[in-house]
Amino acid sequence: MTENESGQIQILRAKQFTCAQIASETGLPVNTVKSYLRRHPVDAQSVCLQCGKPVIQTPHRKEKKFCSDRCRIRWWNEHPERIMHRSVCRKTCLYCGAEFVAHRNENQKYCSRKCYNRARKPAA
Ligand SMILES: [Zn+2]
Numbered sequence: 001m002t003e004n005e006s007g008q009i010q011i012l013r014a015k016q017f018t019c020a021q022i023a024s025e026t027g028l029p030v031n032t033v034k035s036y037l038r039r040h041p042v043d044a045q046s047v048c049l050q051c052g053k054p055v056i057q058t059p060h061r062k063e064k065k066f067c068s069d070r071c072r073i074r075w076w077n078e079h080p081e082r083i084m085h086r087s088v089c090r091k092t093c094l095y096c097g098a099e100f101v102a103h104r105n106e107n108q109k110y111c112s113r114k115c116y117n118r119a120r121k122p123a124a
């Protein structure tokens, strides 16, 4: 079986196709499809949260929720409130007192480069 064929089986399985339907769709013998699925169980829940297309999971990897980066980015744009569940670090700028989210660096003390520079070089 080629990688292409096994990929197709997973996609069709994720779409809730039966073994017989997958076999006729891919042109593979039903028994081949059955034994493949026995060895590679496909989680029918694995569909893209954004577009609903099946998502192929990589075994032993973190579960993927999106079929592509494009869908992931679009989904996060449309659900900004969900980002709060991630471990982001809320901080208060030492210079202007504004609240900001430290994304990259937990030691970040200022909301912006501007405040950072101002704090270091106070205006005369
Ligand atoms: Zn998608």
Ligand SMILES: [Zn+2]
Pocket: 093, 094, 095, 096, 097, 098, 110, 111, 112, 115
């Ligand atoms: Zn600031």
